[in-house]
Amino acid sequence: MPSQQERPEMHNVYLGWNDYEIKVGPEAYRRIIEIVQAEAVCRKCGQRYSEEAPNVAGLLCLHCFLAEDRKGLTYQGLLTPDLGEQPTRRLYTPYDSKAYFFLDGQGHVYTTKGGPGEKEDVTQNENATLKYWHFPRPVQAAMSNGQTVDASHWHWTIHGTPRTDDVVMIQHGSSWRKDEILFIVKRHGQAIQISRRKPMHRALLAEARAELEGMRRGNMYLIDGEEQYSIYESDVYRLVARKVGEILQEATSNTEAPDEHSADEESEEANEEAHSAAASR
Numbered sequence: 001m002p003s004q005q006e007r008p009e010m011h012n013v014y015l016g017w018n019d020y021e022i023k024v025g026p027e028a029y030r031r032i033i034e035i036v037q038a039e040a041v042c043r044k045c046g047q048r049y050s051e052e053a054p055n056v057a058g059l060l061c062l063h064c065f066l067a068e069d070r071k072g073l074t075y076q077g078l079l080t081p082d083l084g085e086q087p088t089r090r091l092y093t094p095y096d097s098k099a100y101f102f103l104d105g106q107g108h109v110y111t112t113k114g115g116p117g118e119k120e121d122v123t124q125n126e127n128a129t130l131k132y133w134h135f136p137r138p139v140q141a142a143m144s145n146g147q148t149v150d151a152s153h154w155h156w157t158i159h160g161t162p163r164t165d166d167v168v169m170i171q172h173g174s175s176w177r178k179d180e181i182l183f184i185v186k187r188h189g190q191a192i193q194i195s196r197r198k199p200m201h202r203a204l205l206a207e208a209r210a211e212l213e214g215m216r217r218g219n220m221y222l223i224d225g226e227e228q229y230s231i232y233e234s235d236v237y238r239l240v241a242r243k244v245g246e247i248l249q250e251a252t253s254n255t256e257a258p259d260e261h262s263a264d265e266e267s268e269e270a271n272e273e274a275h276s277a278a279a280s281r
């Protein structure tokens with residue numbers, strides 16, 4: 001009997017069902033993979049995958065994937081390496097799956113992976129959203145104990161509309177867990193960390209909350225055209241981002257018209273911090 005090391009290379013193939021296992025040699029295995037890659041069909045419509053109908057998620061083609069309720073997502077194509085991590089080949093999988101991305105109405109990025117064993121659903125990817133819309137991602141953040149930490153690999157939640165707003169608030173952690181970190185980020189611009197210990201920042205948050213309190217109609221609040229029972233933190237953060245956007249806009253037009261001396265305190269502080277804030281490109 002030859003030992004295990006001397007046995008020729010073998011691969012498992014399952015035909016019809018997963019108990020019907022067959023062993024084949026490397027050449028046959030290579031040919032089977034070729035056939036499968038060229039001939040695989042969508043599990044729903046039975047059509048072969050094609051350029052217009054690629055295998056975007058699990059065993060679904062693009063058409064069948066979008067036929068389900070995807071909340072207005074629009075297809076953007078393959079996820080490019082600059083936007084996000086490519087799927088890594090798992091041990092023993094014969095070929096790589098591909099990642100694709102979609103945008104929702106507000107511009108948030110969602111990714112999918114096509115191929116056996118991948119889920120037939122999207123994953124929201126806010127870091128890719130920031131990259132796609134040219135918002136900086138902070139590389140460092142100051143913690144409440146005064147320490148500066150590496151934030152380059154953090155995942156962020158975006159408050160605002162990345163498609164249309166030039167300034168949005170991004171959040172890592174949460175206030176109830178007391179590990180919340182907030183940044184104001186400007187498209188093609190800087191990242192400014194928001195600190196509740198800074199009177200100016202506290203005032204900005206309080207002012208936004210007060211403004212939202214003023215939107216009470218009976219027992220409801222009418223916020224951004226939506227009726228809701230309470231004010232959420234994300235409402236406050238969105239409004240702060242909008243206000244900072246207006247301040248920066250004003251500061252920009254003031255720079256363009258140097259005769260008008262009206263740069264207010266808030267924009268000066270924002271600019272000062274923008275210069276010192278460490279941000280990725």
Ligand SMILES: [Zn+2]
Nearest residue numbers: 042045061064
């Ligand atoms: Zn299909």
